[in-house]
Amino acid sequence: xIRPPKSAEKFLxxxxxxxxxxxxLGDLYEYYEELSDHSxxxxxxxxxxxxxxxxxxSLLRSFMFGERSGYLGMIQLMLKTxxxxxxxxxxxxxxxxxxxxxxxxxxxxxxxxIQNEKSMDEFHAKKDRISVGVARLSAESxxxxxxxxxxxxxxxxxxxxxxxxxxxxxxxxxxxxxxxxEVAHGGKGLIVDSTFFDFFDFSLQxxxxxxxxxxTNVVITxxxxxxxxxxxxxxxxxxxxxxxxxxxxxxxxxxxKIPSNTSISFDFLIPRHSKNRWRRAPQDFIMLxxxxxxxxxxxxxxxxxxSSERFPNSEAxxxxxxDVYENKPFNITLFSKYGSASDLRTVTLIAWALIxxxxxxxxxxxxxxxxxxxDRVKLKHVIGAAKSHLVAEWLIRGLIYFAIASSISxxxxxxxxxxxxxxxxxxxxxxxxxxxxxxVGAVFISVLLSSLIASSNVxxxxxxxxxxxxxxxxxxxxxRRVLAVLQYAISITLLIGSVIITLQLDFxxxxxxxxxxxxxxxxxxxxxxxxxRQDSIKRAEVESNHRYVMDRLGNHPTIEAVSxxxxxxxxxxxxxxxxxxxxxxxxxxxTLNADPDFFEIFDLQLAEGxxxxxxxENGDLKLVINESAKKFFDIQDITQEKLISKIDNESxxxxxxxxxxxxxxxxxxxxxxxxTYFTRLDNDIMVK
Amino acid sequence: xxxxxxGELEELILLLIVMLKEDAYGLAIRKALKExxxxxxxxxxxxGTVNRLESKGFIESKxxxxxxxxxxxxxxxxxxxxxxxxxxxxxxxxxxxLWQQIPELSIKKL
Numbered sequence: 117x118i119r120p121p122k123s124a125e126k127f128l129x130x131x132x133x134x135x136x137x138x139x140x141l142g143d144l145y146e147y148y149e150e151l152s153d154h155s156x157x158x159x160x161x162x163x164x165x166x167x168x169x170x171x172x173x174s175l176l177r178s179f180m181f182g183e184r185s186g187y188l189g190m191i192q193l194m195l196k197t198x199x200x201x202x203x204x205x206x207x208x209x210x211x212x213x214x215x216x217x218x219x220x221x222x223x224x225x226x227x228x229x230i231q232n233e234k235s236m237d238e239f240h241a242k243k244d245r246i247s248v249g250v251a252r253l254s255a256e257s258x259x260x261x262x263x264x265x266x267x268x269x270x271x272x273x274x275x276x277x278x279x280x281x282x283x284x285x286x287x288x289x290x291x292x293x294x295x296x297x298e299v300a301h302g303g304k305g306l307i308v309d310s311t312f313f314d315f316f317d318f319s320l321q322x323x324x325x326x327x328x329x330x331x332t333n334v335v336i337t338x339x340x341x342x343x344x345x346x347x348x349x350x351x352x353x354x355x356x357x358x359x360x361x362x363x364x365x366x367x368x369x370x371x372x373k374i375p376s377n378t379s380i381s382f383d384f385l386i387p388r389h390s391k392n393r394w395r396r397a398p399q400d401f402i403m404l405x406x407x408x409x410x411x412x413x414x415x416x417x418x419x420x421x422x423s424s425e426r427f428p429n430s431e432a433x434x435x436x437x438x439d440v441y442e443n444k445p446f447n448i449t450l451f452s453k454y455g456s457a458s459d460l461r462t463v464t465l466i467a468w469a470l471i472x473x474x475x476x477x478x479x480x481x482x483x484x485x486x487x488x489x490x491d492r493v494k495l496k497h498v499i500g501a502a503k504s505h506l507v508a509e510w511l512i513r514g515l516i517y518f519a520i521a522s523s524i525s526x527x528x529x530x531x532x533x534x535x536x537x538x539x540x541x542x543x544x545x546x547x548x549x550x551x552x553x554x555x556v557g558a559v560f561i562s563v564l565l566s567s568l569i570a571s572s573n574v575x576x577x578x579x580x581x582x583x584x585x586x587x588x589x590x591x592x593x594x595x596r597r598v599l600a601v602l603q604y605a606i607s608i609t610l611l612i613g614s615v616i617i618t619l620q621l622d623f624x625x626x627x628x629x630x631x632x633x634x635x636x637x638x639x640x641x642x643x644x645x646x647x648x649r650q651d652s653i654k655r656a657e658v659e660s661n662h663r664y665v666m667d668r669l670g671n672h673p674t675i676e677a678v679s680x681x682x683x684x685x686x687x688x689x690x691x692x693x694x695x696x697x698x699x700x701x702x703x704x705x706x707t708l709n710a711d712p713d714f715f716e717i718f719d720l721q722l723a724e725g726x727x728x729x730x731x732x733e734n735g736d737l738k739l740v741i742n743e744s745a746k747k748f749f750d751i752q753d754i755t756q757e758k759l760i761s762k763i764d765n766e767s768x769x770x771x772x773x774x775x776x777x778x779x780x781x782x783x784x785x786x787x788x789x790x791x792t793y794f795t796r797l798d799n800d801i802m803v804k
Numbered sequence: 805x806x807x808x809x810x811g812e813l814e815e816l817i818l819l820l821i822v823m824l825k826e827d828a829y830g831l832a833i834r835k836a837l838k839e840x841x842x843x844x845x846x847x848x849x850x851x852g853t854v855n856r857l858e859s860k861g862f863i864e865s866k867x868x869x870x871x872x873x874x875x876x877x878x879x880x881x882x883x884x885x886x887x888x889x890x891x892x893x894x895x896x897x898x899x900x901x902l903w904q905q906i907p908e909l910s911i912k913k914l
Contacts, residue, residue, distance in 0.1 A: 119875065136851070142870075142877030143830040143847055149873040169848025174855045 120148045121160075124167055132170065133177050140170060157531065164527055190505070191512065198513040205485055212481045216521040219474025220558040221529055225536070226467040227554055228544055233460050235377045236441045240317045242403060245279070247410065247434035249400030250446060251421060254429050254762065258690045258704055261446040263398045264432045268421050272400075275416065277408035282309040283388060283398040286450040287359050290640045290800070291396070294384060295356035296344050303340060303383035305357070306450070307394050310387060315403055316380070322351055323369025331390035335369035340383040357386060360395035376543040379441040381452035399450055402434055410434060447689070471558060473613060479566040486510070486570050493574055494581060503578045507571045514567030522559045529555060635676075635804055636717060638683065641665060642798045662797045669803060677713035677804045680795040688779050692762035693790060695749050702762040705745065708779060710791040715740075715774065717804045725754055725772030728793045732771070736793050739768045743776045745788035759790070768792070810862070810891055816841050817853050818892050821863060821882045829868065829879035830854065854882055862888035 125141060132140055144167060151159045173196065202209040237243055249264040263283060264270060272281040285307035293300040306312075313325040320327070320335075327333050334355065341350045350367045357363050365386065374381060388394070404410060414433040421432035435445055444454040493506055529551065537544050642658060669678045687709075692702035711734070714720075715727040723743055732738055739759060741749075751757045754770040761768060776786045810818065820836045821828040834850045837843045857863045868879040884892075 136855070138867075138877045139830060139880035140847075140851060142874035142879060143851070145875040145877065146831050146871075146873050147847060166847040169846035170851060172848055172852045174852050174859075175848070 120145060120163055124163070128167065128170065131177060132175055136175055140175070160531055168523065194505075194509050194512040195516065197509060198516045201485075201489070201513065202516065205488075208481055208485050212478055212517065213521055213524065215474060215477045215481065216517065216559055216562055217525045217528060219470060219477065220521070220525050220555055220562065223467055223470045223474065223558055224525075224529065224551060224555050225544075226463060226470060228547075228551065229542065230460065230464055230467060231547075231550070232377045232544055233455050236455060237379055237438060238377065239375060240315070240437075242315065242317075243438045244436075245404045245406070245408075246315055246437040247402045247404065248437055248440060249402065250433060250435045252431040253427050254692065254702070255431075257692055257702075257762075259435065259446045261399055261435070261448045263400050264417070264421070265400055266398070267427075268417075268424055268430075268432055270417060270420055270432070272402060275413055277404050277410075277413045278402055279405045279408075280311055280314060280403040282311050282315055282401040282403075284308050284312075284401060284450060285388070285394045285396040285398045286448070287396055288449050290798075292357065292359035294344065295358065296353065300358075301344055304381065304452075305359070305384050305386060306382045307386050307388045307396070307398075310389070312385060315401055318374065318378075319372040321370045321372045327369040328385060328387045330368065331387045332364070332366055333368035333387060334365035335371060335385040336367055337371045337383055338373050341367075341370055361391045361393075363390055365390070376545045379451045379453055379455075399448060401437070404434075410436065469613065471562070474558075475562045475565055478562055479569055482566050482570055483573070486573060490574075490577060494577065497578050497581060503575060506578065507574050510570040510574055511567050514563045514570070518559055518563040521563070522556045525555045525559060526552060636802055637804075638800050638802045641801045658797065665801075669801070675803055677716040679711050679713040679717050679802045680797075680799040681710045681714040681802070682708070682799065683802065688789065691790070693759045694762075695751070696758040696760050696767050702760075705748075705790050706779070706787050707790045707792060709794045710740065711793060711795050713804075714791075717802055718777070720777055721775040723773045723775045725770070727772050727774070728791075732793050734793055734795060737766050737768045738771050738793060740772045740774060740791045741770055742774055742786070742789040744786055745790055746773050748788040810857075810860075810895060813843070813845070813849070813853055814857055814862075815892065815895055816843065817850070818857065818862060818884060818888055821888075822884050822892075825883075826868075826881060828882045833882075857888070858882075861885060862891055 124144070128141060128144075129137060144163070147166060148159065148163050151162055154162070173192070240246070248261055250259045250261045251264045251267065252259055265272060265281075272278045287305040287307065289302040289304055292303070292305040294303050294305070295301070308328065310326065310328040312328055313320070321338055323333075323335060327335055334357070336344070336350065344350070345353065350370065353367045355365055355367060357365060363386075369385075371385075402413075404413065417432040417434065421430045422428060424430060439445075440451060441453075442455045442457055444456075447454075493509075497503065497506060530546075530548075533546055642662060666678060669675055688706040690704035691707040693705045694700055694702045710728060712728040712730065712732070715722070720727075724746075725740075727740055728738070741751075741754075741759075746754070749757070749759070751770070754773060758767040758769055760766070774791075778784070778786060779789055780787070816837060817833055820833050820840065823840075824832055824836060830847065830850050833854070834845060834847060837845055837850070854863065854865075858865060862885060863882045864885050865880045865882045868881040870876050870878045
């Protein structure tokens with residue numbers, strides 16, 4: 117039998133008269149049992165609804181509604197008056213509560229996201245000592261994250277400041293398969309050194325922190341275990357891993373749900389020393405000793421890098437891990453997401469705007485009620501009610517709104533949190549104490565400000581009544597008219613403000629580029645294709661299959677275009693180029709890989725020349741550039757100019773210019789873009 | 805409001821307590837209200853009303869047996885008192901008297 121939440125019992129025990137508690141709780145339990153054929157959500161809603169209907173004066177404990185004397189009796193009367201006034205104006209009451217609840221919950225959701233961003237990777241205790249090895253191969257190139265100890269003769273063990281080093285190879289879904297009971301599953305796998313858990317504080321549900329020391333072990337995340345093994349206990353299960361390596365492993369550790377405030381994500385961890393070689397390039401992670409000077413280490417690394425014959429102008433350094441998320445100094449697949457300081461600022465602004473709108477809206481509604489009741493208040497004062505009592509009446513009414521709105525907000529928040537987060541599509545964790553405090557605090561501030569304004573209005577009005585000196589006569593009803601106009605003006609302003617905020621949020625959350633992406637389907641068709649040197653027969657077989665698939669797709673009557681280029685968002689990378697006729701230095705330019713159908717798939721418009729077509733081959737020294745790039749390089753005639761890439765020092769022919777389009781987030785200005793004809797056989801296939 | 809007068813919900817609940825006899829407890833009264841009078845009221849409304857009726861002296865209560873579906877908690881079984889019967893009869897008489905004063909034809913004409 118599923119019991120109602122314990123919190124309900126505690127709540128009622130605190131609130132209901134003790135002699136009634138047994139029968140009331142019994143009825144509620146019985147009612148909860150009757151609802152067993154409803155969904156858990158509906159069951160909870162009905163249960164809590166009936167529970168709240170028990171909050172009525174005749175059932176509440178005596179400490180709240182005791183003898184009607186002294187302050188308690190007065191507060192009781194004020195509460196009753198407040199409840200009756202709220203019942204009398206049901207519409208205003210409901211709209212006020214909806215305003216408070218919706219406003220505060222929206223604020224809390226946005227606030228929760230901000231907190232998540234600000235606490236990114238904070239849970240790793242040694243985050244301040246962890247760094248990522250990066251390098252700049254020339255003065256003008258961007259930072260590249262890779263194994264700098266592989267490129268330069270760097271031995272971290274000789275550095276007195278370094279406590280530990282670690283290598284991580286990242287295999288994205290599609291590059292590695294996790295086989296359990298002969299079923300292949302995708303997933304993001306990290307090949308890590310056994311010191312992984314010394315660096316990062318991902319909590320282990322099962323297994324010890326030295327689990328990766330055994331080369332036959334594999335560690336999986338809780339969510340991945342649920343996905344692969346369902347209700348079965350995964351510990352001890354024997355699984356196969358296939359990528360450019362093959363291996364049999366035993367599940368020996370399970371990581372608790374990975375928190376939402378992590379920039380590193382993965383589904384499983386494999387000990388690096390279980391194989392001699394992994395083809396995906398590794399990434400260096402260094403942990404400095406307590407109090408060690410990072411700049412001193414970077415100085416030494418730089419000297420080593422600059423003594424390199426191949427890259428004399430290079431710079432090698434350790435980049436602080438804690439700064440990677442916010443600054444995005446490089447883009448590597450190990451990090452599943454990056455933040456943006458400007459987005460954070462905008463969203464913070466939105467959060468404050470939301471709470472401000474809530475306060476104004478709620479105050480506006482309460483002011484309209486107050487105007488309607490002001491004559492009654494004056495009358496009460498004339499027949500003897502003290503000013504302080506009449507002012508307190510409004511504060512008590514605020515208290516009632518606070519209690520109801522807080523309860524509803526908490527109930528809605530905890531019931532709907534998971535659904536809303538899944539619907540919005542962002543990763544956020546619940547933090548019961550903090551979230552509850554923020555919700556209750558936000559309702560309290562909104563109600564308090566409004567109640568203070570209302571009380572001060574009452575006080576001023578009553579002061580006017582008391583003043584004996586002659587007053588300037590003013591037309592009756594004028595203040596009401598002014599206030600009514602003000603209320604309408606504020607309402608319209610708020611309406612427009614809400615629309616703008618909604619659009620802004622949509623804009624920030626939606627990573628659409630504004631280019632035509634209708635009817636485009638992307639699918640992964642081929643697993644990692646082996647190198648011809650490793651397995652020439654397999655390679656030839658895959659190439660033959662690839663030709664067959666592309667041929668069939670290309671000739672299908674319902675398919676307009678087939679491409680193996682990457683979709684534009686987030687895949688442009690910097691490569692140094694310069695004009696062949698120029699003596700200027702190389703400049704990093706955003707570069708995308710494309711193929712002939714890429715232009716048709718995204719309906720990119722040609723401004724000049726031609727796109728890639730059957731005359732070109734994968735890997736040709738040809739380019740298509742955008743209008744911004746043409747302007748940037750000051751190219752008058754594309755047939756008369758070539759661009760040189762610093763990477764291979766080759767001259768590339770410009771075959772066409774396309775109209776500018778957004779290949780980064782819409783908030784970014786369109787930058788110069790170069791497209792090269794280069795795709796891999798195992799890239800995802802895009803079909804239009 | 806006078807102690808001798810009862811509201812419509814109070815009257816219905818009094819009648820149902822008489823009808824339900826040894827099974828007249830909060831949730832059963834709520835169910836009966838729905839089935840017999842098509843009145844869908846909350847658990848809070850039922851408890852509020854029976855509490856009021858008890859304080860007015862129209863009903864009395866004793867604790868009944870505990871069941872598993874109630875989490876081992878006992879029911880409070882209500883029964884009508886003599887003054888409860890009086891107030892019900894008075895209410896019925898007032899209504900009957902009023903009905904008798906209205907010619908049947910004038911109702912049909914409405």
